[in-house]
Amino acid sequence: MTSRTHDDVDVEVLVIGAGVVGIYALYRAIEAGFTAQTLEAGDGVGGVWYWNRYPAARFDSESYTYGYLFSKELFDEWKWEEEFATQPEIERYLNHVVDRFELRRHIRTGQRVVSAIWNDGDNLWEVTTETGDTVRARWVISATGGLSVPHYPEIDGIDDFNGEGHHTGAWPHQQLDFTGKRVAIIGNGPSGAQILPAIVDIVEQVDLYQRTPTWTTPLNNAPMTDEKRAWLGDNFEHVVETLNTSPSGFLHPPAGKFSTDDTAEERQAFYEQIWKAPGFGKLTSNYYDMTTNRETNLEFCEFLAGKIRGIVTDPVTAERLIPKDHLFGAKRPPFIKDYYESFNKPNASLVALRETPIVRIDATGIETTEGHRDYDIIVYATGFDFGTGALTRMGIVGRDGLDLSVDWEDGPFDFGGFAMHRLPNFFFPGGPHGAGGGNYPRYSQDQVDWIADTLIHARADGFDRFEPTAEQEESWMTMVETLAPLSIFSAEHSHYYGANVVGKPKKFLLNPGGRAKLHEILREVTSTPDYNGALEATRERVSA
Incomplete structure (x- = not known):
């Protein structure tokens, strides 16, 4: 193949995905003066908030902490309606951002990437839809995220159902009418738990099929008040500083104490306060040792179990809803309004799949070992091929034979959760080992900022290739493997280990070192000459 000149590319920076992180990556690239374009599989922007439009889909991070922080004007002008916004408002917000900063002309929708192949001789990527x-692009930022490939359960006959069947991660755009319908919800994670109370009062019957109970607690949502908006605007710099530096990426005030600082009676009173805390405040405002002291966590779990028993009137159902195999926080806890209360309705029931497994789905409904139930609608709230799903399906081929779909068969390995050795000029913010729990956009935008700053540095100093060294990658993965057993999210039967997908290797998919470790390793890299060998000038070779 004839070598192209250095400038013979269609675009300098190609972004894949127009979700929260992809929009920000495009903004940073355009702002820095790069030619940039985004390829988006959907017919609109929003990413997970474009596809996940099921009833009651909403943030479980406070709206103003999940949104963008790069513009004080944007922060002030968008008036969030609720502390935890619903999907329609989130989608409106992201479209507003795209239009306000004139990004839409750089976004091509309906363009699902099927291959991305590195051309080492010409030092560029060839990405095909x-x-x-x-x-053809010099740099690629794949902002496809960890929640973009819906996972359907491995159940015989799933395609035989004659009614309507929809995954919460691929919900139809036309409104689905649940009125008077018989509905099955398979899965009790955040999406399944959100849908149940949203439809229980209008359906004829709804059955929630639960494999493993989770520690579901109240979201404690509220309308946004003018006073709260004024406070946020007046304290914008403080808000940004806190969100950009806190380990969790939230504004929640810390408890300021350990469990041992309180008596048993004081701890129970404190747990009552935590029960009423908003969203992830159940974790971030809890005792400092809630995530490290097993006895403290067990005590809080017993408190939560008491709440469940006090809400659910049927004692058998209540016991089935209480987790017995993991501590609070070991799996991502759903934050939902009226979840447990829904099971007190006469038209709602819980099907415990550990006791009565599904045998098959047929034309009219679901057969378990207990019998058959007819349905009009089946909702698959069964999560995603988390962390790696989108990346391994894009046909990514790097240098020296690297094929991501093959090389990650036994689990992913990477640097910083967003780059790889033998994958030059390719970044995947929000990928495996990127987030450590908490407010995902804050972690991912940390990565995007570092990527954008690196591209600016490369352009200024005459570099046109970035690739982590094998040593940098090995150091990061050693940290992941060493600290994973100590992480609060260490339940190996959770989607954080890929355990929800049959046949997927059980590998920890988060960053157990958290945001602090991510910042530490990025500072180390940028403080060494030429980014410790990760940056390379290939201009003369490419032009030859």
Whole structure:
């Protein structure tokens, strides 16, 4: 193949995905003066908030902490309606951002990427979509995230159902009418738990199929008041500083104490306060040792179990809803209004799949070992191929034979949760080992900022290739493997280990070192000459 000149690319920076992180990556690239384009599989922007439009889909991070922080004007002008916004408002917000900063002309929708192949001789990526279009780019930022490939349960006959069947992660755009319908919800994670109370009062019957109970606690949502908006605006710098530096990426005030600082009676009173805390405040405002002291966590779990028994009137159902196999926080805890109360309704029931497994789905409904139930609608709230799903399906081929779909068969390995050795000029913020729990956009935008700053540095100093060294990658993965057993999210049967997907290797998919470790390793890299060998100038070789 004839070598192209250094400038013979269609675009300098190609972003894949127009979700929260992808929009920000595009903004940073355009702001820095790069030519940039985004390829988006959907017909609109929003990413997970474009696809997940099921009833009651909403943030479980406070709206103003999840949104963008790069513009004080944007922060002030968007008036969030609720502390935890619903999907329609989130989608409106992201479209507003795209239009306000004139990004839409750089976004091509309906362009699902099917291959991304590194051309080492010409030092560029050749990215092809389902439509057959190919884009040549110097740098690629794949902002496809960890929640973009819906996972359907491995159940016989799933395609035989004659009613309506929809995954919460691929919900139809037309409104689905649940009125008077018989509904099955398979899965009790955040999406399944959100849908149940949203439809229980209008359906004829709803059965929630639960494999493993989770520690579901109240979201404690509230309307946004003018006073709260004024406080946020007046304290914008403080808000940004806190969100950009706190380990969790939230504004929640810390408890300021350990469990041992309180008596048994004081701890029970404190747990009552935590029960009423908003969203992830159940974790971030809890005792400092809640995530490290097993006895403290067990005591809080018993407190939560008492709440469940006090809400659910049927004692058998209540016991089935109480987790017995993990501590609070070991799996991502759903934050939902009226979840347990829904099971007190006469038309709602819980099907415990550990006791009565599903045998098959047929044309009219679901058969378990207990019998058959007819349904009009089946909701698959069964999560995603978390962390790696989108990346391993994009046909990514790096240098020296690296094929992501093959090389990650036994689990992913990377640097910083967003780059790889033998994958030059390719970044995947929000990928495996990127987030450590907490407010995901804050972690991912940390990565995007570092990527954008690196591209600016490369351009200024004459570099046109970035690739982590094998030593940098090995150091990061050693940290992941060493600290994973100590992480609060260490339940190996959770999606954080890929355990929800049959056949997927059980590998820890978060950053157990948290945000502090991410910042530490990025500072180390940028403080060494030429980014410790990760940056390379190939201009003369490419132009030859």
